[in-house]
Amino acid sequence: MPQSNNTEQKQSTLHTLVLYSLGFLLLWEWLRPLKDLTTTDDIQIFVMYTLFLFIVTYFQLPFWISFPVKLGALFYALHSLYFFDVFLSFKWVPYLIDDIKFNLNLLSDQKWNEMTSLSRSLLFFVLLWLIGYLMHYWLIQTRRIFLFFLITVIYISLLDTFTVYDGKFAIIRTVFVGLLLTGILRMMKIIETEGFSLLKGKFPILWVAPLSGVIALSSALGYVAPKASPIWPDPVPFIKNMSDKGNEKDGPGGKGSVSKIGYGTDDSQLGGPFEFDYTPIFTSNDNGRHYWRIETKEFYTGKGWENKIPIQVISLDANQPSASQTNYTRIWEDGIEMEKKTATVKPMDGKEYPFLMIPGKLTKIVADPSTVFQFDGVSGKTLTFQEERAVKLSEYTMDYELPVLKEEQMKASTNQYPSYITDNYLQLPKTLPQRVKDLSSKITADQPTIYEKVKTVEEYFAKNGYGYNTIDVAVPKKNEDYVDQFLFVDKKGYCDNFSSTMIVMLRSIGIPARWVKGFTPGTFEGMTKDGKREYTVTNANAHSWVEVYFSGIGWVPFEPTRGFTNPVQPQDVKKSSTNAAAPVPKETKKPEKNLDEGTKSGSNGTKSVSLMKMMGYFLVGLLILLALTALFAFLFRKKWLRQYTIWRYKRKNGSDTFEEAFEKLLWLLHVYGIKRQPASTLREYALHVDRSLDSKDMKILARAYEGVQFGPNKRSDLWNDFHRELWENLIKRIRP
Structure with missing residues (x-):
């Protein structure tokens, strides 16, 4: 045995x-x-x-x-x-x-x-x-x-x-x-x-x-x-085509077709939905955390952003790039405490751009010696050329500086702005609805400093339930202002909506601000041997944000978009939301993964998911x-209840196991339709069960159960191989 x-x-x-x-x-x-x-x-x-x-x-x-x-x-x-x-x-x-x-x-x-x-x-x-x-x-x-x-x-x-x-x-x-x-x-x-x-x-x-x-x-x-060849066509193009057709029915001011996220150049008509594209664009080895700036725009049309200041093409000295900066491209004023950093950018094959991603105030650029750098003295976009032709660099390194901001310093800033600031960065269209200006004045009226007014506008959207949405986003109609529509009608959108609205609101109360495009820091991948951090930036990291001018300091980035964290924060500012990322130790390999959004682009991208x-x-x-x-x-409970009951009690031991198993057997018999009449005794019911199942086992188990219930001494050895086998055979004979 x-x-x-x-x-x-x-x-x-x-x-x-x-x-x-x-x-x-x-x-x-x-x-x-x-x-x-x-x-x-x-x-x-x-x-x-x-x-x-x-x-x-x-x-x-x-x-x-x-x-x-x-x-x-x-x-x-x-x-x-x-x-x-x-x-x-x-x-x-x-x-x-x-x-x-x-x-x-x-x-x-x-x-x-x-x-x-x-x-x-x-x-x-x-x-x-x-x-x-x-x-x-x-x-x-x-x-x-x-x-x-x-x-x-x-x-x-x-x-x-x-x-x-x-x-x-x-x-x-x-x-x-x-x-x-x-x-x-x-x-x-x-x-x-x-x-x-x-x-x-x-x-x-x-x-x-x-x-x-x-x-x-x-x-x-x-x-x-x-x-054989497939009878039906590929469903992916069909579904996309039907989706586009459905969107086209919205007409002017409707949703429009869904675009891929990524960096684009035309921002004159903002709005409409987009879908995320997680195609990697470049990797960086960096010892700082910042936005990747590409260009700025100063003129708000009521529908989007343009540059109206005439382009200033300036040659950039790679060894002293900051010496060639203009008033428009100077980010930080002299005298601000700065930290020196270094970043190396490696674009993915086939994803190179003919311009630089700028991490901060450049002090040196290291690339192919034959590369000539030219930048727009208005937007700050830095182009790369070789032999008078635009070239896409496969790798370049930049020494740069990031500011050390202090809250007291920013609160002390006044509204004494240079003329080129007031002439270009307070512009608003004449068609801007008055209620936008009224709201801006109302929510900032009690704030004593420019900095506190800016923070009030930045936090307004999160405190008043404005939602982040990339799909259900409308395009403003012909006579509708882009900011007004977001602020009072839809109250949902993505970075373009939030950043544009904050800039317009600040300008309406006399605070200079401008629109910036580029990429968020990217996804942290791990530490390099030289102690730098490696990031991967994808199309989904394309982003737009706000820069506000503070006298004596320069252009300070702000982040009004719901769910995003400003990488440049004053040292002693208490953040008003929980958007700041948790501190990540140097030992970590893969902390925060950003699912960052950005501007629309017509790039094909790839079918990838996060x-x-x-x-x-x-x-x-x-x-x-x-x-x-x-x-x-639930529907087939009668088919599995038997197996589950056998599995539950088969290896169970203890003085009460036999009683529990027998009572569970009685319950199963009732569930499967072999019910006990109220007036029948246990032995009469056992005979009824044996006749129904063509067995003699129930009578033996019932007699043993009665002995346990009514005997003077409780036995602990009844759940043995003999009774367990009889009990199991009875359950197996039950049919649904």
Whole structure:
């Protein structure tokens, strides 16, 4: 008898290992696309963590052991992604706690896009943990995996259709593993229902081998067989075309067609929706954090921005670029405390621009010696030429300076502006509605200094419920002002709306301001060997912001757009919102991931998605899966309740186990329609059950139960192999 039990235990361990192995391969297909569709590196860490979850679950460790082991593995995986120091030194723990606290504040404010990469990865690991538990539930308890298999096929098909991910071989792998796993579970279902024995060694080898061969042969034949051309056209162009047609019906002042985000040159007509494009543009090794400035514009038309000051083409000395600056391009006045920084820019192949991305006040430019730099003395756009032809540099390094701003210094600034400032940066169209000016005066009337007036306007949008939106954004009609429409009608938009509105409001109360275009800092990727930070800037980082002129200081950047953080802040200013990013230690590799927005562009871009979108796919798929699982569990509860009850009590021991199991049997019989009449005794009901199920086991179990209930001494040995087998046979005989 002991030898038989050992053999059965080995068989059970073997088929459980097979189930977990196939289940992991099926779940792995959800992780494979991340490397192609996101900027996330080290996908293998997520895969290894998922594998570790399956291994720990396979050994069926007690909860008080398995939970801390899985939690420790989660933190170790996070440490491997983001920190360089020794794991057991725990120096990284305070940074992790600070990051979690910071992101909890963001979640409470519903600022999802501002979450740091560290916390996003933490949530993703937790999601994998939950999915691992669900896989255990489907494989071991319910023996049903077809629904997850079907959703996996749909998931891969959608990614293959609408993204750059090639799902041809992924579909083949998924179908093979899914059908094999479904077949094995079905066999086990039949074995458990009919009471077949696993002791003869026929499972899983003699059963699974033919099944695997048939599925493999079918997959191979399907792959090599000639295929007819598709009957339906590619749905992606069709859907985009229909979307564009639908938008065109809006006519002037409507939504317009959806554009790709990126850097563009024409800003005379702002408004309308756009879609994010996460195509990498350039990487930078930098020891400062700043916006990447490209150009400024000073003339607001009521619909967008232009430059009316005549262009001043000036040659730039690469060794002393600041010496060639004009009044319009001088960012900081002399006498301001500055910090020296260095940045190296490396554009991606095919994504080079014939101009520079400026990090601050340039002091030196290092590039190809044959390069000539010319810049517009009005907008500050710096162009690159070689042999009198525009050239796109593959790499360049810039020494630059960033200001050290102090709140007291800015509050002390007066309205004594140079004439070129008042002549060009207080301009407003005559058609600007009076209510824009009235609102600006009203909200700033009680502020004593220029700086406090500027901060009041900057914070006005967040405090009054203006929303960030890139899709439901209108284009102003012929007689409608762009700022007025955003301020009083739509109250939602993206960076162009927020920045333009803040500038117009400031100008209406006599404070000079201008519109700036460029890129946000980008996504932090890690530390270089020389101690600099590496960033990746994509089309999605294209952005517009505000610069305000302060006498004696210069042009100070401000950030009114909801969900964005100004990288240049006065040292002793208490930030009025939680938009500031959590402090990131130098040891971290991948902290905050910006999903930054910007101006429209006609670039084609690529069909790529962010990690946040992938997490969204996972979450939506998981919610759908949970809802469908709950629905199927309820509709087919009579099919799985028996197996779940057997699984729950099969290995349970204790003096009360027999009573609990017998009472659960009575409940199951009632659920499955074998009901006990109110006037019948337990023995009469046992006879009724035996007749209904063609058995003699219920009478024996009922007699033992009565002995426990009415006997003088409570026995603890009734839940033995004999009674357990009778109890299990009765449950297996019950039919839905």
